[in-house]
Amino acid sequence: MNVALVIIFATIAISAGVGIFAGRRQKMNLENWTVAGRRFGLILIWLLMAGEIYTTFTFLGASGWAFSKGAPAFYILIYGTLAYTLSFFILPALWRVGKRYGLHTQPDYFIKRYDSRSLGVCVALLGVFSIIPYLQLQLAGLGFIVEVASNGAVPSHTAILLAFVLTCAFVYTSGLRGAAWVAIIKDVMMLAAVGVVGIGVPILYFGSPGKMFEALMAKMPEHLVFPGSTPDMNVGWVMSTALLTGLGFYMWPHVFGSAFSAKSDKIIKRNAIIMPFYQIPILLIFFVGFTAFLVIPELQNGDMAFLELVNRTYPPWFMGFVGAAGAVTAMVPSAILVLFASTLLAKNVYQAGFRPQAKEETVLRLSRILVLVITTFALFFAILFPNELVNLLILGYDGVCQFFPGVVLGLFWKRVTKSGVFTGLGVGIAIVAFLILTGRDPFLGMNAGFVGLLVNGFLTVAVSLNTKPRRLDTL
């Protein structure tokens, strides 16, 4: 048994233990389980939101993009910052509505604001449809990291199975609170790993990050400006993608829902102010990708850049540490994804769609059972079709962005109507699906989701102005 293995297994087990412990002594009702009883202060909210943003995709994807695409990877730095800036205005208003009406999920909001259960069911189904590939990507990422970090000693399927049975356990018992507590471990380990590698490798190979960039600019200067080493990711693509993903980020049902877990609207507002600092580690992840570009140019798979460089540079126990950090980094967002997917199905599809008279305990019990069902389903997909769902993820991201007009206009504009939102959302989704599935993304140099959002926003406003708004005494 090697030391890397011990570190990986111990971390996974301790994390699950902490997650289960977090829910001890909590009387579980639906509000406590999904939004932690609305009691999170600044630190837990920050950790939770950071836990959702920093996924395995950030870890491997950001370094992979810096390695294989170059400058277009910078959009990751940009879109997060835009998302937090927007959240400064959107989330506190949303939180107040959520508090007043006891909302737990995104479809809850649509049902309340537009007085339409059918709109809620549609939003819930679209949300779940978008979450599943995201979850599957986390599973696959976890398996990949652990397998590489343990030098093949732990096959990917074993790692996925073990980590997800344990994740399931703490989501089942502790709900969102469990995820927030595990996020503490995840953040400390991930920041340590990124700090050591991101600062370490440019210094070890070149003397300093500045010298690394000098070498890169001598070897291939065009890698560091748009479109980098890609044929079609020019400035227009970066601008539209950063805008779209920035607008869309808080439209993910799980991110949206976790905003309700804050103690007050002020906490949410202050959180938005400090969130951009969390982008700085991404710079270090880019350093790793760029160093790999110079040191191991022969590498075929960009996603391997981070791990391969660590493997060449650091002792095996540190590789184990990175593997462990990668595993927890997948577990936290997955926990939140599973939790919200199951609440969406139980509360907004089953209860709102079919059984309005269902009791809250029934909904909670059903949500918990669905945690097991959804995890099993995602596991099954991750093992059988490891690569098929990546395209669905792009579709999912561009899809959830289409909620933006309904959410934001709903908060700040009294004239917006149910028909307007239905029309905009429907057409927006149709455009996105058409452009992506027929291979027309990017369209006219712009991100397909952005094209959909423009039409969607226009239609939402136009149709709203021509239909009667609902009475405004409730919101």
Add this chain to the structure above:
Amino acid sequence: MNKRGPKLALLFAAIPFLTLVFALPLVNRLEPVILGLPFLLFWILLWVVLTPPLLFAAYLCEKKFNRGDEGGDE
């Protein structure tokens, strides 16, 4: 209700959008290298780091001009 606070706040919050999205075509270049970073990356990083102070300024604006409108639930 005084609307000046929220308006000023929106103005501050518009800055990251201007610098990090709309200014990109103008800064898509390598030179000058600042702090060892190629200019494009330096520019992006600069505005990422400056966003929290900008949002804090927006926060103060809302607070100053708009007492009583925000945060009734705390």
